[in-house]
Amino acid sequence: MQLSGRLFDGHTSKSHPAELSVAEPGDIRIDCPALSVSGYHWSELTISPRIGSTARYLDLPNGLRFETRDNDQVDQLIGLHAGDDRLSWIHRLENSYRYALLSVICVALFIWWGINYGLPSAARQVAFVLPVSVNEEVSKHTLSTLDKYLFKPSTLSTERKEKLTRDFETLIASRDDGFNYQLHFRDGGAVGPNAFALPDGSVIFTDQIIKLAGDDEELIAVMSHEIGHVNMRHGLRRALQSSALPLLIIVITGDMSTASSVLAALPTILVESQYSQAFELEADAFAKDLLIQHEHDPMSLARLLEKLSSEHEEGTNDWFSSHPPTPERIEKLRD
Amino acid sequence: MSQNLPQHPTVHPFEFHGKSGEFFKIWIVNICLTVLTLGIYSAWAKVRTHQYFYGHTTLAGSSFEYTAKPMTILKGRLIAIFVVIAFTLLIEIFPLAAIPVAVAFIAVFPWLICRALKFQATNTRYRNLSFNFHGKYKQAFLNYLLLPFLSIFTLYIVYPLVIAIQKRWHVNQSSYGQTFFTSQLKSGSIFMIYLKAIGLLFLASFIFTIIGTIFAVMLGISFDPAFIDPDSNPYFPFYGLLFLPLYVTFYVAFIQTRVLNTVFNTSSLAGNNFESKLKARTVTWLIISNTLAILVSAGLLIPWTHIRMARYRAECTQLLATGDLDEFTRGATEQQNALGEELGEAMDLEFGI
Known part of the structure; x- marks a missing residue:
């Protein structure tokens, strides 16, 4: 599975097109012609929570950041390679009209x-x-x-x-x-x-x-x-x-x-x-x-x-x- | 406009991509969770809502980001509630404590303003670089307490000048990465906005009084002549006041949009200029139609009204870039005093930019 997005170097506002993929034990491979990044593990990433269809930010320890709009793939990768998904249920609630309707009823009752x-x-x-x-x-x-x-x-x-x-x-x-x-x-x-x-x-x-x-x-x-x-x-x-x-x-x-x-x-x-x-x-x-x-x-x-x-x-x-x-x-x- | 503009700046419009349907679900689920957790979740709700709007606002292909931590916001709110309750009880038990408490609040207020502005700036990120705010206590004390206080003695005539000073300070003390914004805001232009607003207010009340009178006279002719007789209907000359909420909305919208436009249009960042073309008329219409929509829908259209307003704001704003947007660099990271950061949020002062 490959995520396509952009890589920021952590020092400037410049971004570079990049692809991110994860090998089986969780090693990250970032393909970016402009910057060479290697040797990171999936568990070192800080991944921003999913909110609507906004972009996701995958932060590496040294300020490097990979930004992508491939939200579903990111969630799949979190599922496959573990990662902080304690708050992912919020997005599931927020993404469903059924829960929205339930919320309307709940709030109205309250x-x-x-x-x-x-x-x-x-x-x-x-x-x-x-x-x-x-x-x-x-x-x-x-x-x-x-x-x-x-x-x-x-x-x-x-x-x-x-x-x-x-x-x-x-x-x-x-x-x-x-x-x-x-x-x-x-x-x-x-x-x-x-x-x-x-x-x-x-x-x-x-x-x-x-x-x-x-x-x-x-x-x-x-x-x-x-x-x-x-x-x-x-x-x-x-x-x-x-x-x-x-x-x-x-x-x-x-x-x-x-x-x-x-x-x-x-x-x-x-x-x-x-x-x-x-x-x-x-x-x-x-x-x-x-x-x-x-x-x-x-x-x-x-x-x-x-x-x-x-x-x-x-x-x-x-x-x-x-x-x-x-x-x-x-x-x-x-x- | 700045005189050193080259021939062809690249125009980058701000764009807003949020969708009412998508935001509705986020909004209602967050309210529901806030209610079910007795308000604790409100900090998470705030972050998610802000991130929805920041994340869907793009400039030159990149989105903004809201990076505040829900825990920080929660702590700030709890501290604020605790402080308010503690002081209320203190004053209730020792009424004389009101004076030192008021003095203490005045002393702390400028610091809170700096913290609030800093919290807002540092938690806004674009292209992986944070904004920052560097204003200090002394200037905040001068701009937000002393000068407004002194303007009372001029019967608020110089108040617009105080606003200009505040805005200029806010812009000049702000930075993107380590690059500072600069403001060429002229006090005179803010003064003119207030002058025009007051003029329009008089004109509007005059026109509406006439319209009101005509309506009243027509009603009077067709239904009841006593209606327009000041003796039997002493309220008659005041029917124009029925339009008061309308004038006030327009007056406030006029000042806000014009000041915002002027602040944007006189700000620049490393030779890149901003342009804001909000129209007071449109904003007034949006506020009024939003209010009606919320009323008719029993609140269910609230998310739609927010999306609409954000879209209009983005539509009217653009960046005229003369330089390369890739060349901004990160400023020195400073460790912010945690308590200040939390209280700054609790103040929740929503300022311009």
């Missing part, structure tokens, strides 16, 4: 698993290991920013505020999860009827949601839901998940070009609404337990949800929506 289970559960683990103070760090300036741009001072009467604050204190009285829960009242303005939980334990009710509620039971239910968001560290978990996802995409595809960094953001948006829906359901379940524990009716949350949803005329497309469909949530509260 991505699906990572998005649905791996990433959320890792973020959950990390969020519960980190000290509570990290949650406070995340939302240090959030309320002051919201006050500046979105909210106006509440117009509720002091008695009303005090009554609701007492209800809130009762709910959190027996909690010792390290969070400093505090109830705030604001005029929501354009935000409308809504309630928010900040990662540090601040719970904000807009005047509008207080007016929308039929009775205080419904508001206590919303408080429990928001306490759930805080206790389950949803803010921190969202931050962890959304920062890890683009990173993961870049690590997997090994690509940080302009196009892909824009692209990395898109699946994040898609996936984030899924995560957010999961958080809502988790907070609902938390609220249900807390309400039962304090001898309230969990269905009062369902009543307020219905009022909110008729207010919002929510769309049917629940893939992009940050909240799960209301009927589904009510169903879960009823069970």
Whole structure:
């Protein structure tokens, strides 16, 4: 068997046409009119791994190099005369459409698993290991920013505020999860009827949601839901998940070009609404337990949800929506 | 162009022979192995991918070669991860440590740049000779920290000049074998590129605002007059901003391609000159169509987009040889500080040439 290629002398960029053949015990014979090379053994060669149809480099100990495109013959020679073929299986995988298809399936399954289970559960683990103070760090300036741009001072009467604050204190009285829960009242303005939980334990009710509620039971239910968001560290978990996802995409595809960094953001948006829906359901379940524990009716949350949803005329497309469909949530509260 | 060009330089085009189908298999198998080995294989994947592209790029009948060792890359990545975690924990526990850590990073940064450029150069081989990079700490400190910092005080007006200095340094400190590259890059030409880019950006936003307005007006007439009434639709004047990603892509592509062209066209190697004729328009189109292709194919066309870009880059580049390409000689082999080499890779700074 003969390999045809080019011989480099190891000192200059000049190459010479050459033929390489191997005699039975492994002695190499190089036919090159310009350079005389002899006395080498096949086992002294360092052979570059096979990658696609790129050339192979057979390096001799003294810097001499034989370059050839006869990839199949090189592999046959390695098989015949021994040589480092520990990594040759990689090329066999890379050279087959069957393994490529298998890889597509494998990677797709991994991505699906990572998005649905791996990433959320890792973020959950990390969020519960980190000290509570990290949650406070995340939302240090959030309320002051919201006050500046979105909210106006509440117009509720002091008695009303005090009554609701007492209800809130009762709910959190027996909690010792390290969070400093505090109830705030604001005029929501354009935000409308809504309630928010900040990662540090601040719970904000807009005047509008207080007016929308039929009775205080419904508001206590919303408080429990928001306490759930805080206790389950949803803010921190969202931050962890959304920062890890683009990173993961870049690590997997090994690509940080302009196009892909824009692209990395898109699946994040898609996936984030899924995560957010999961958080809502988790907070609902938390609220249900807390309400039962304090001898309230969990269905009062369902009543307020219905009022909110008729207010919002929510769309049917629940893939992009940050909240799960209301009927589904009510169903879960009823069970 | 250089004045000592002889009558007929031999034109050697760069050629790229990679195939999408072949690269797709390599790409997906490497991702799969990276996932299955929890990321450890990524170092091997990087080497194989680089070698695929280098090995399929030929000049005057010879291919380039990427010679980095996967183990070196793996060590560099592990060290980098360890350093980041260690410093994060340190700052978390002793917040005051942030200041010495920042100072230490600034002090090490120029060294890392030199290492990264050297790693890239020494691991690129052509005709059995390696490239090399000889830049030193002091110049890197000046070019990549001090000058960019000082340019803040000129409101970044002299920033293009800093870029020119960096590029000139990069080219002049690079060698092929023991032959050094030389750069005749004029600061003024880089300055003009930035000036033109900003001009084009203004022109483009102006044109697109007009187009956006016309569309909006047409919609307004046919559907809802309130649409173009600034009182009922306060967002109306900003519809031109919808094209913002387009302008930004073009702006970035314009600067990158023009700077790359200029750097190539002013570089020479022992009387041999380079020519790069990338077009910002084409590059913008490639970026946009690549993005769409990746979206539509859920990522499966990523390998195709890489092949396409590499082919275009090679197509636009050529070597105008006046001398004999056989006559370059190997430089003295120096033993590189292993840690530096590894960290240099971890920085993964992708610079021009």
